[in-house]
Amino acid sequence: MLYYRCYALWKTFFQKLGMETVVSAPTDREIMERGTALAIDEACLSLKVYLGHVAALVGRCDYILAPRVSNFGRQRAMCTRFESTPDLVRNVFRDSRQKFLSYEVDAEQKKGEEDAFLEMGKELGCTAKEAKRAYKAAKKAELVQHKARVQKQEQLCRREGMKILIAAHSYVAEDPYMGKTVTDYLKKAGIIPLRADLVDRDAALKRSRELSSTCKWEISREILGGIALRRETVDGIILLSAFPCGPDAMVNELIARRVKDVPLLNLVLDSQSGTAGVETRLESFIDIIRFKEGKL
Ligand code: SF4
Structure with missing residues (x-):
């Protein structure tokens, strides 16, 4: 669900560590129906679509990234669905042999994003120095991407x-x-x-x-x-x-x-x-x- 927000961050981080990223195809009826069948009825449509995308990736890559993003500080919480996704996907797809990769951001518990990425890099067998360099480049790419999108909106506003x-x-x-x-x-x-x-x-x-x-x-x-x-x-x-x-x-x-x-x-x-x-x-x-x- 964080794809549109974090794509540049994730892609650059893994690229800098010499890893290839695989992205599921754009949502279509099949993805939505697969996700709906996997989710409980009470789940929101976004979570159903998310599960459909995870199902589409199972077996196509070594790891599927499912981050746990809880909050960025006080009064800066994410919806609780973002806390549950790593546990959710590990349970929903427990019969597959798929491995999942996660990182945790919970600023209220002093778990910041940078440390979370360094830990994830370590799990992937990279040195702290490599992971740090990759994270810095990824953060820069994320900011550049967001700034460009904001500038485009400013231009539209003036039209x-x-x-x-x-x-x-x-x-x-x-x-x-x-x-x-x-x-x-x-x-x-x-x-x-x-x-x-x-x-x-x-x-x-x-x-x-x-x-x-x-x-x-x-x-x-x-x-x-x-x-x-x-x-x-x-x-x-x-x-x-x-x-x-x-x-x-x-x-x-x-x-x-x-x-x-x-x-x-x-x-x-x-x-x-x-x-x-x-x-x-x-x-x-x-x-x-x-x-x-x-x-x-
Ligand atoms: S904020 Fe939470 S409940 Fe609402 S669409 Fe997003 S994930 Fe679903």
């Missing part, structure tokens, strides 16, 4: 035309079987789609306090900050979630109560959503914005 901000976790917004259908629809309708999570992360964490001073989830806080940073630039905001997402259920309600100056659409995707229903809701939302702006 003329109707803009809609998509507030979603990256693995929902960018997944070809989930949020990407929304972005594609907006583009086809001549709308400029922007992303709440593609902003300067430090600035977003600070600005998130304008909407909530108590939200404890890191990614939700980045999204809240992204909304605070962009709300004056956009014509509408889509709150896009995977069913049933605990953090989004709370945070989206909070956004709906506190953001009154911009039209909002709450879109919850599940495995049965289908594109027709989503497109109808997007079409109505765009019409509402156009009507409100006197363009219809």
Whole structure:
């Protein structure tokens, strides 16, 4: 689930250690159905899709990376699903001979990301010096990638035309079987789609306090900050979630109560959503914005 956020970090780290990375194919119906069959009914759609991707990788590589990312400090927690994934995949795929690789980030327990990567490098048989060098290069690649994506968003912000901000976790917004259908629809309708999570992360964490001073989830806080940073630039905001997402259920309600100056659409995707229903809701939302702006 952290793929869209950490891909440059992971790929560079393993490349620098002389290892090849294998990535599963983009999500399709088969991946989603495989994941759904492996997950419990109560799991969110993102976790089902994740399990489908793990299943697609089983037997294709020496290790499958399943990190445990708990938090980056106080009030900077990840959803509990991110804590459970290493145990979950080891259990779900216990009958396969697949080996899993993990690292743990839990800043509240003094387990930082750098130490976690050095430990992972050691497990792979690398020296501390090699792992440190690889981590530094990986961190740089991650920052460069994020900065480039933020700059692209800034350019889009300056363009003329109707803009809609998509507030979603990256693995929902960018997944070809989930949020990407929304972005594609907006583009086809001549709308400029922007992303709440593609902003300067430090600035977003600070600005998130304008909407909530108590939200404890890191990614939700980045999204809240992204909304605070962009709300004056956009014509509408889509709150896009995977069913049933605990953090989004709370945070989206909070956004709906506190953001009154911009039209909002709450879109919850599940495995049965289908594109027709989503497109109808997007079409109505765009019409509402156009009507409100006197363009219809
Ligand atoms: S934040 Fe929501 S969508 Fe993401 S893993 Fe947790 S429950 Fe699933």
